[in-house]
Amino acid sequence: MGIGAYVAGVFHLTAYAFFTPLLFLGAGSVMRGVERGRAADSSRTQFNPNDMACMGGLARRQPITFWTFLIGGLALSGFPLITAGFWSRCKILARAYWSSPAVFWLLAVAAGLIAFCTMRQVCMIFLGQPRTRAAERAPESPPLMTAPLIILAVFATGLGWAGIAEDFPVIGGLVPDWFHALVGSPIETTYDLVWQPLAVWLAFGLGGLVLAWLVYGWKPVRASETDRVEAAMRRMWLGWLYDALRNRLYFDEIYRTTFVHGSILLASLFQDFDHGVVDGLIGLVVRAGRSVSCVSGWLDVRVVDAAVNLAGRAGRALSEIGRVLDLRVADRLANLVGLSGRALSDLSNVIDLKVVDGVVEGVGDAVRACGRFIRPIQTGRVQNYLLLAVVEILALVVAFLLM
Template identity: 40%
Template sequence: MPVHPVILVILLPLLGMLANLFLAHRLREPTPGLIAGAAAGSAFLAALWAAGMVGAASGGVVHVHLFDWIAVGALQVPWALRLDALSAAMMVMITGVGTLIHVYAVGYMRGDSRYARFFVYLNLFLAAMLLLVSADNYLVLFVGWEGVGVCSYLLIGFWFDKPHGQGVKNSTAGRKAFIVNRIGDAGLLIGFGLLFWHFDSLQFDAVFAGASLLPAGDPLLVAVTICLLAGALGKSAQIPLFVWLPEAMAGPTPVSALIHAATMVTAGVFLILRSEALFALAPVTGTLIVAIGALTALLGASAAVAQRDIKRTLAYSTISQLGFMMAAVGMGAYTAALFHLITHACFKALLFLSAGSVVHALEHAAHHAADHAGRGGEPFPQDMRQMGGLRKRMPLTFWTYTLGALTLAGAAPLAGFFSKDAILGWAADHNPAAFLALAAAAGLTAFYVGRQWVMVFFGAPRTPMAKTAVESPPIMTRPLLLLAGLCLVGGALNLPGRGALTGWLGAEEESFHLSVAIASLALAAGGMGLAILIYGRAVRRAANAAWRDPLEARAERLMQVMRQGWWIDKLYRRTFICAFKRTGLALKAAEETELVFDRLTYAGYNRLTEALADADETLFEGLEHSTGSFVQGLAGASERTQTGQLNWNVVGIIGGLIVVFAIVATIGALR
């Protein structure tokens, strides 16, 4: 049987993973990394081969049927792959950027105690992500979807055993990412259920064909698209489910670059692009997506302005850029969204890897400096206040970073300029409100990236570790150079007027306006100039890490709120998590006495009155606090069920079963 290249694309990373999994004990340090890198690289070649086959295929779509999976009555779900322009573009992007990041990781992870395991996870991630983008039905897509989720979890918490409580924080961040994503996935599964219920199939072609028979704005389509959107919001870190991404930076930097910037987080955008046929028929959802995307773009960009951590800045920047893509798909600018997705993958990977190079260098310098007495407090190699002057210490990283920053800011003629202006131009034509929000976000983008650039590379070194940092080894800087090259020429992928990508996707859209381009260039230049002006002066005066951010000096409260992601995270903590924790604590207290049930009635009543009094009192204490105690009050009723004890958990499960059975039985009786 001739093996189709699209199968190879998924199989090769899988083989790399298996090789590392079973041979890791026998291999010495760089070998597992090289195996993984070779697997990723060969997958890239296979992806190119596959992409070449798209044009020749009839209708531009190749279906590859591997074998049957589920065949129960009407539910026929085969393991089938789909190769078309969209999946080919994604595959080339994922494997290309992925290969470079693998090579980089060979150097970055040197000396790690779980070196081989890291590459096992990385290859598994690649395989899952490729399965996600090349699936031919929603269920196979979901397998990939969950696969990348698991890898994300494993890799965020990869350093779970770091000392001083840092390890606990890392694994907590991993769990948070997983749980927040689960909220979206629940919506996704409901959406799949609705699709199957109505269309009797989960195959893309069948679903889209069935949907095209429905009138636009059909309630079913609106419901389905909103459910799918919930999943996309979780994966792509949009409001209200973005809180996991900044903390996901706990993972090693190659992971942040590959998973939390370039590939996995774009899965949500991809899902909407893939389900374009459904979303095009649900204008209500489209409006919702635009609103969420534009808001997220603004929120992410403004939060990035206030960050101190070099990687968190980039994380909020990713959230903001994903907001751009979301807004684009919401407005129907599918090609522009895909274009920005691809260029974003290149320049954000470049930025992350350059930041990783900086962090790596500082970490090593801090190790050496630890022997001598270090001044300026605890060295924290990701804190931008403790950097400075790295332009001379790390010239190569400086130049690649500069290029990445310019691309992100949207300087012509780099890749980011064309893709961002495609979105802005489309917004100017179709949705003026979104255009204003996105333009503001673009201005903020230029500002925060300029701020970061100045804080990291200019002025005098502010700590001993910044003074002694040295450039990273070539195995790390060469991928940087390649990515920088991609950022330089990436715009050629879809130049205005002769859109290669537009033509390839068979779309008919053109959204580049000279006036918008000039305006956005002016915004970018203004934002960056302002940042250089404000921060350039500040870093020239700064001598050590006890240095004050000039914006913080002006508006400390506002910066604090923005640094914590506009307190959304805090809000969640006050409401859901705090309620959960209080129930747990109360239970623990209750559990110490054996008379659980006696106390249940008494304390339940007690808590209810308490909660009512609480609610009464806090009505005047602002949203944040009152929602907290409201949910706490609600929790009072169910408070006896959360102990972390198996017996009680089983009671909860059985209670849930009883509710489900009762509903089903009632429906049965009513029929």
């Protein structure tokens, strides 16, 4: 994907989905057979049933597992023309050759190492003579396990024919490139097949297979024999490199020392901090809370309760005083006010009847008397009115003169 080979990358990933599980299931079938062989061995020799040095000669005991494992190993190594791994890697290397030569050479070297390790596995597990009694008695796996191996082996070989480049010599035009038509991207640039990257890759891949067969298959490894690559590297004073590679460049030790032990140390520090600081602070808070609770309890009993009792007694005393004042003073004042009100009511009644009503009736009687006095004057005769007017004028003149 990093070099832009999208279709080739997806094709290689799809091919990997078949021959990688094939190798894992084949390894499981081998380990099962060795375990059953050890169970059938009456000597009960102690050894690691997963160690390839304790196997050998299983091709005769487990033929189906051998052939399917061989097909998966060849597909992983990219054996030319007949495996899916060849056709998927062919497109990737062609793209890497044009876009990134450094990536191309890294892929070529990796292909050689993969081919060497794969053939080493095949030779040490299946070829030669059995190196333990368990390997001599290892049975073939039942059909429930070998049937998936056969199906995956078919796809590990036949899937490659769905992605043959159309410009590949001879067989390129015979089978259409169905996979590119299925997932091909219109933005991906296609490159013509050239022989240089293919030849380099075949040299590394086939060279790794042949070299591993010469080291481990030409003369199969015998029981208790030191690994031949290890022996050769130790003769060349490269035993340290073999040990480093065998121990995976000590990544496990580095990881265990840094991350595992570091995590344990950090956890211990946090535990000490929790016990020494956090728990101490919590204990201090608890003791302070307990002290505050005791002080508040003492204050509640000695101060608050005393004040409440005093307030209660004062309230009862005030209530008694109020009751006495109500009976002795308030009631008498209320009775006096009632009697005074009743007397004032009687007095106002007498004044209303004798004075107010008398004045009103006197005014009415005076008005009626004046009416009776004036009524005779109203005769209706003009001469009487003229006489009255002359008398009034004379009265006014006399009054004026007297003033």
